[in-house]
Amino acid sequence: MKCLFCSLVNKEMPVQVVYEDSHSLAFLDINPRSPKHTLVIPKIHSETILDLPESEREPFWGAVVAVEKLLLESIHPNGFTLGINQWKAAGQEVDHLHMHIIPRFLDDGGGPVQMIVNNPKN
Numbered sequence: 001m002k003c004l005f006c007s008l009v010n011k012e013m014p015v016q017v018v019y020e021d022s023h024s025l026a027f028l029d030i031n032p033r034s035p036k037h038t039l040v041i042p043k044i045h046s047e048t049i050l051d052l053p054e055s056e057r058e059p060f061w062g063a064v065v066a067v068e069k070l071l072l073e074s075i076h077p078n079g080f081t082l083g084i085n086q087w088k089a090a091g092q093e094v095d096h097l098h099m100h101i102i103p104r105f106l107d108d109g110g111g112p113v114q115m116i117v118n119n120p121k122n
Contacts, residue, residue: 005096009043019070023056024063026101033102033110036075040064040099047095048086064099077103081113 008015009025018038019026029037042060046052052060068080081102085091104110 003045003096004094005041005098006045019063019067021063023059026063026067034104034108036071036103038067038071038101040067040101042097046097048097049084052097064101067101071101071103075103078106079104083113
């Protein structure tokens, strides 16, 4: 099966681009959890952060920072939650590395990332 996010990189499908450079693409999530919920992906196919070639790591993190700055300047959130769901057990729905940048606002009803799971026993 063809990778959905690779199709977006190749402009085979419409996408609301927030940021793009030679290594990364950032676009609005189709099921946003907050205003301007954005995904940042590497342009090369990589299922997880562990598969991302070392030469692509710095550009990927640079894109994450650039997008966060753009969102901060444009919508003025009170904070951000950043997250990667890695593999099915963690909720990864598309097998292509993607960082969620979720703008946060005071009293938005959300919680911190450490509230996602409450299973301290092995």
